[in-house]
Amino acid sequence: MRKTCLRAGANSKFAKEVAEKVSSYIYDGIPTREILRLTLRILEKERPVVALRYDLKKAILDLGPSGFGFEEFIARILSEYGYKTKMPPPLEGACISHEVDIVAEKDGRRYMIECKYRNEPGVYIGIKDVLYTWARFLDLCEGFKLKRCLRLDHPWFICNTKFSRDAIQFACCKRVKLTGWRYPQGRGVSLEKLIERKGIYPITVLKEIDKGVRQKLIKANIILCRDLLKKNIKELKKITGMDTQKLKVCKSLITQIIE
Amino acid sequence: MRKTCLRAGANSKFAKEVAEKVSSYIYDGIPTREILRLTLRILEKERPVVALRYDLKKAILDLGPSGFGFEEFIARILSEYGYKTKMPPPLEGACISHEVDIVAEKDGRRYMIECKYRNEPGVYIGIKDVLYTWARFLDLCEGFKLKRCLRLDHPWFICNTKFSRDAIQFACCKRVKLTGWRYPQGRGVSLEKLIERKGIYPITVLKEIDKGVRQKLIKANIILCRDLLKKNIKELKKITGMDTQKLKVCKSLITQIIE
Numbered sequence: 001m002r003k004t005c006l007r008a009g010a011n012s013k014f015a016k017e018v019a020e021k022v023s024s025y026i027y028d029g030i031p032t033r034e035i036l037r038l039t040l041r042i043l044e045k046e047r048p049v050v051a052l053r054y055d056l057k058k059a060i061l062d063l064g065p066s067g068f069g070f071e072e073f074i075a076r077i078l079s080e081y082g083y084k085t086k087m088p089p090p091l092e093g094a095c096i097s098h099e100v101d102i103v104a105e106k107d108g109r110r111y112m113i114e115c116k117y118r119n120e121p122g123v124y125i126g127i128k129d130v131l132y133t134w135a136r137f138l139d140l141c142e143g144f145k146l147k148r149c150l151r152l153d154h155p156w157f158i159c160n161t162k163f164s165r166d167a168i169q170f171a172c173c174k175r176v177k178l179t180g181w182r183y184p185q186g187r188g189v190s191l192e193k194l195i196e197r198k199g200i201y202p203i204t205v206l207k208e209i210d211k212g213v214r215q216k217l218i219k220a221n222i223i224l225c226r227d228l229l230k231k232n233i234k235e236l237k238k239i240t241g242m243d244t245q246k247l248k249v250c251k252s253l254i255t256q257i258i259e
Numbered sequence: 260m261r262k263t264c265l266r267a268g269a270n271s272k273f274a275k276e277v278a279e280k281v282s283s284y285i286y287d288g289i290p291t292r293e294i295l296r297l298t299l300r301i302l303e304k305e306r307p308v309v310a311l312r313y314d315l316k317k318a319i320l321d322l323g324p325s326g327f328g329f330e331e332f333i334a335r336i337l338s339e340y341g342y343k344t345k346m347p348p349p350l351e352g353a354c355i356s357h358e359v360d361i362v363a364e365k366d367g368r369r370y371m372i373e374c375k376y377r378n379e380p381g382v383y384i385g386i387k388d389v390l391y392t393w394a395r396f397l398d399l400c401e402g403f404k405l406k407r408c409l410r411l412d413h414p415w416f417i418c419n420t421k422f423s424r425d426a427i428q429f430a431c432c433k434r435v436k437l438t439g440w441r442y443p444q445g446r447g448v449s450l451e452k453l454i455e456r457k458g459i460y461p462i463t464v465l466k467e468i469d470k471g472v473r474q475k476l477i478k479a480n481i482i483l484c485r486d487l488l489k490k491n492i493k494e495l496k497k498i499t500g501m502d503t504q505k506l507k508v509c510k511s512l513i514t515q516i517i518e
Contacts, residue, residue, distance in 0.1 A: 095429045129391075
């Protein structure tokens with residue numbers, strides 16, 4: 001928990017303080033969820049900006065429900081890392097045409113990206129998802145040989161949850177790139193690190209913005225906190241219907257989150 | 260509807276009568292579900308055995324909920340058609356080991372069978388299921404080349420619902436055998452035809468047997484109506500806890516259904 005606080009931007013003294021406070025509430029067999037809730041409550045009171053970052057996982061879950069927001073969000077993250085991305089029309093494989101979520105290019109390599117957004121926390125991506133992604137990639141490679149679609153170099157599966165062990169094993173074996181929550185560890189870059197390293201926070205971290213307004217923002221292609229900063233208060237009032245004071249609070253919070 | 264009645268064993272005169280009776284209740288925009296319900300009500304009153312066969316789809320839906328009963332049921336159907344079937348331990352592919360539902364052999368060909376049981380009516384099997392089945396088959400073929408598992412000749416996907424158009428197109432292209440509800444039509448044999456042609460009715464066609472008893476029967480490997488016939492009343496009383504009279508009614512109904 002201390003590590004997560006640190007990553008969320010708390011200094012080490014404050015992280016220790018929070019950890020101590022939370023410990024005093026902990027009892028044998030306390031659910032992780034409950035620890036998270038306690039930590040958040042303390043953070044919210046004392047350092048609201050750290051709290052917002054701490055709750056990133058929830059914020060990503062809130063991107064749904066249709067999963068539309070998630071694909072858009074992933075495309076934005078990738079472009080921040082220098083990928084040229086597009087959401088292509090169906091691509092012709094050897095057998096059928098496939099709906100590919102994102103095609104991303106960088107350094108001369110082209111990735112076929114399958115995005116999976118899961119609404120419930122704690123769910124694992126199983127082997128079947130990785131198997132079908134690989135099969136789709138193979139059919140599209142055959143489609144390329146038949147000159148029906150563009151060349152694709154790697155399949156890439158990106159999701160907001162973890163992967164099962166056999167999914168990881170299969171993906172390593174067939175070189176399907178996987179990115180998910182806390183995966184890959186070590187040398188690779190997991191989803192939350194991709195976000196945190198460049199401060200690409202989705203607007204859903206802001207609790208001031210309720211569900212209805214959130215949908216309006218996503219529709220207006222305002223998915224990241226930094227997109228919101230680019231608009232002036234007048235424009236935002238028009239899109240969201242929120243009042244000036246609240247919008248000012250949002251903007252100030254964002255400046256602190258991103259910095 | 261007349262065709263379904265005929266297939267369920269009604270003679271053509273009776274089928275016509277039922278059709279006429281149902282027509283008199285029909286109004287513009289009546290849901291298919293409602294027509295089915297009306298037909299069933301008439302059949303139940305006048306020819307209970309025809310009604311039981313008519314309601315086969317529902318009976319298969321009732322095989323669940325875990326899908327355990329469905330796999331067992333499919334294995335039984337296949338063995339009635341001369342396949343040697345087994346539910347194997349995990350098979351080693353080139354990358355990972357795979358849980359294969361059924362391996363079936365006939366005329367020197369070996370099939371890797373994926374069973375999918377869907378609980379809700381009207382659901383379609385989409386492209387992803389066929390894609391992952393094909394990918395699994397490919398990995399197992401590579402596993403065979405590495406001498407890790409037995410040779411498999413064809414992937415085969417069997418389910419209790421229909422298939423989406425692209426799932427069918429992909430399966431035809433990659434020669435994944437598909438069997439489902441009303442599929443294949445024409446030269447192929449669909450699931451309900453496999454059942455009807457040999458009278459392999461699941462015990463769930465009997466409304467006299469409630470859910471609790473059904474689970475007990477499936478556990479005792481009594482999945483088909485004909486399995487029930489093989490046991491004497493004393494044995495069945497022990498397994499099901501049902502009384503003699505009710506069991507006799509079941510046996511008599513089954514004799515009429517199967518003949």
